[in-house]
Amino acid sequence: MPDTPNSRATRQRTRKLPAPAEATQGRQPRGVRRKRETRTRLLDATLRLVAEKGIGSVAINDITEAADVGFGSFYNHFESKEGIFAALVEWVFEEFADSLDRLASGLSDPAEVVAVCVRHTLMRARREPVWGQLLIREGFSVHALNWGLGQRLLRDSQTGISARRFVVPDHFLCLISVTGIIFAAIAAELHFSASVTPAVQRQKETGLGEQNFAERAATVVLQALGIKRAEAESIARLPLPGKPASLSSGRQDRILLERFESSLNC
Template identity: 40%
Template sequence: MNKSKPDRPSKDESSAPPTSRGAKRKKRTRLKLLNSAMALFSRKDAQDVTINDITEGADVGFGTFYNHFESKDAIYEAVLFYAFDSFGEVVDAHLDRINDPAEKISTALRLTLREAKLKKDWGRFLVREAFSEMGLSSGLAPRLARDIDEGISQGRFKHGDIDLMTLVIGASTVGCISIGLGEDSTHPQLEEDKTLGQRFIEHALKTLGLPDDEANRLAIVPLPDDDLSERAF
């Protein structure tokens, strides 16, 4: 399975508003196929998933698949794009309202953890693909590096190794998602007063150089209420 960074979907596929019932129906069918594919790819290696598996999960006919995607590789690349780049762009829309790079990092991490908990297939897929070429070159990773760089430039952060801090915080985010997806089983860290995610974000901000009280405050700033992963698809 080719995991190179996929081309951005065309405007017709991703952003053009449906103008007819047929176009709306086609968009809904495409979404069903993408959701089915993500659910399968989040649990199995791509080579173990068939097009028939995807269409059965979407409850559409086998031939319908080819009205939307040329191949299994094509839908795999589309899922990669929507899981990483598209979600990252939606998060960026929220970060544009924030000036403080420390609050940007806290918000981006917390939005990611929240969406992974709300959309478990999405979270599992992120965990599986986080260290792939696509995962490292898009989505959270480059945005995290950007905001760390901004914080260092402004004197907000004291730690100067952008690559190392991006790796440490990014990998810890994946770890928190992985543990969070297993919350139905008892985990001692999840039984304490603070959630694992909150403690992780506090620690990440402190590691970057924020004072304890400020890191603790930014870890609980109210988040937007909207469902980002739904819009990302």
């Protein structure tokens, strides 16, 4: 609700009160808090189910059962399962794509832009396994190229081709190949980070593990775009310009969902 002159004056006279957002949350009645909690539980359940099973295999009753919420309560928050799926995918991937754009905004070399984005994508998948699983599950869907990450990769590769930095015989097939490399690398990253079996330990000892894995994956992606191996390796090892807004603690999944729920709460 927009500020009125009286409300602005009141805040100026009461500087000892909490920040506006905190004060508003503290004044929420019990019914509003319960509604918010229910919405968060639905989003929590949806994120984890979609990451585990894929959008096509999740029904509304799966979501409500996992969230321990009545079936009818779902429609108090979302019009359909397509609505919650669309909101979930758009927020999770668009938010990260925007953060990558901010990271690479000061870079002029298309090859370095791609390398930075690949490395940060793998690093985030390692820190946030649920996010990584969701990306893998839905990344190969028919509409994946319409998402933020797909559109950024399409744009950045085209920029490199136009500048004659990348040399590829077929742009579309190259894009598919690069996307496959990234998703396969995320799957491997999750596998190595989650598994402690003797077989995986032996793989790590022989160099198949996660040692400099993000840089190695970025090198392969750049080679697929026509960059020579020695230069690709050099670019992939350059210092990163910074970190996107991401999560690093054991509470990462909960914080992610709280941010998601807040962005959708109107």
